[in-house]
Amino acid sequence: MQCHALTPEKRRCPQDARAGAQYCAAHDRELGQPAQGKPRLGGIAARLRGAFGPRIYDGGKYDPPGWLNDAPTQKVIEHLQNHPDSMVRWTAAYILRKRRAVEAIDPLWNVLQHDETRFVRQQSAVALGKIGTPLAVAPLVQALNHDRDQGVRQACAIALGNLGLPHTDQEIARVLEREENVYVKWDCIVALGQLGDRRVEKLLVRLQAEEIAQVIRDACRDALLEIQQRERLTTSPHPPSP
Numbered sequence: 001m002q003c004h005a006l007t008p009e010k011r012r013c014p015q016d017a018r019a020g021a022q023y024c025a026a027h028d029r030e031l032g033q034p035a036q037g038k039p040r041l042g043g044i045a046a047r048l049r050g051a052f053g054p055r056i057y058d059g060g061k062y063d064p065p066g067w068l069n070d071a072p073t074q075k076v077i078e079h080l081q082n083h084p085d086s087m088v089r090w091t092a093a094y095i096l097r098k099r100r101a102v103e104a105i106d107p108l109w110n111v112l113q114h115d116e117t118r119f120v121r122q123q124s125a126v127a128l129g130k131i132g133t134p135l136a137v138a139p140l141v142q143a144l145n146h147d148r149d150q151g152v153r154q155a156c157a158i159a160l161g162n163l164g165l166p167h168t169d170q171e172i173a174r175v176l177e178r179e180e181n182v183y184v185k186w187d188c189i190v191a192l193g194q195l196g197d198r199r200v201e202k203l204l205v206r207l208q209a210e211e212i213a214q215v216i217r218d219a220c221r222d223a224l225l226e227i228q229q230r231e232r233l234t235t236s237p238h239p240p241s242p
């Protein structure tokens with residue numbers, strides 16, 4: 001299996017992972033702590049999220065055809081990667097999302113990188129976010145940086161905000177500084193509000209002052225308020241009275 005880390009250019013590391021590990025030798029030294037999901041794919045990471053984090057809400061409603069919906073997960077993964085009909089690939093990603101199939105993270109990453117149909121890549125990004133382990137962060141950060149489609153980048157920003165994992169705010173902030181699409185910017189700013197890390201306040205204050213689009217200035221104001229509210233909740237022993 002390929003290494004699960006990103007290069008400094010935010011592309012997937014091309015090295016092979018060490019046997020039984022998530023990362024190549026170099027990245028394993030740097031990242032290979034238990035919280036990152038060693039030793040099995042998603043094993044410890046999935047249990048950590050189960051123990052400490054709430055499941056990420058999934059309001060998606062769609063009835064997949066029975067032949068696909070009842071198939072074993074390995075079969076669904078095969079269709080996700082190989083079926084010639086993009087609607088079947090999309091549906092396979094949706095089913096894996098609903099099953100929160102941790103074993104699908106690697107195939108979903110491949111599809112997010114290489115599928116030619118933007119709706120399939122977008123559904124794969126949503127699925128990675130809903131599966132909700134720390135292993136989903138690297139694929140989402142890569143596509144947020146590099147996918148050519150605005151809808152896919154939006155899905156990645158939303159998923160990273162919902163995941164709520166530490167350090168992702170810095171990844172989103174870096175993208176926000178150079179992103180030009182107003183919808184992607186908006187979703188990045190909302191995600192930063194959800195993540196609630198004060199390190200991004202300076203950037204949001206600057207964007208609020210400089211941005212031409214009113215909708216972006218408003219989003220910055222709301223995100224800054226949310227960050228301050230979250231800060232109060234985590235620093236005060238009692239929640240504020242209404």
Ligand SMILES: [Zn+2]
Nearest residue numbers: 003013024027
């Ligand atoms: Zn590596």
